[in-house]
Amino acid sequence: EVQLVESGGGLVRPGESRRLSCAASGFTFSSFAMSWVRQAPGKGLEWVSSISGGGRATYFADSVRGRFTISRDNSKSTLYLQMDTVRVEDTAIYYCAKAPGEWPSYYYMDVWGTGTTVTVSS
């Protein structure tokens, strides 16, 4: 069974850093692109970032570019989101999601994790 489990959420002060992880199982992790999508309280979904299966290609939303970094360790089947200089508006549930192919371009998200909640507050 394909499974994605996020961790690393919690309370973060504005301006600080946090790293989120997403542990994958049930599929050949390196063969599939992965993404992070977030959902602020009571709001819709916002795509954050995507990375190719090999990790060479990355994409970011303007709202996080320069502050967030996406990476992956294919030997550990784990996806990461390094969040630096966080802002109050980064408060959200962060979901990791799998694409059905190696390159994220022109691919939707076919499996989603249950999410981890990040709260940015002083």
Place this chain on the structure above:
Amino acid sequence: EIVMTQSPATLSVSPGERVTLSCRASHTFSSNLAWYQQRPGQPPRLLIYGASTRATGVPARFSGSGSGTEFTLTISSLQSEDFAVYHCQQYNNWPWTFGQGTKVEIK
């Protein structure tokens, strides 16, 4: 950036009714559109990709159509488990963008 606009924001319907949800794009593209269902407290679940292809395990009562700037999700006969929020998403251009969601609630 392609702006996705869903309508209506909320739809009140009775079980068994036919439901049509709309998703409009600010710029035209072919068929790189997905629909997701999100039940309360749950992560999104892929329903439709390529504008009209049902994902694995999705009941046949769900269907998608459209291209260009107008896309539609239809539920032929609403079941109790279908009361949820539905999101459309374009994956044709970066940045990927979602509509604001349509909540389907019990009338």
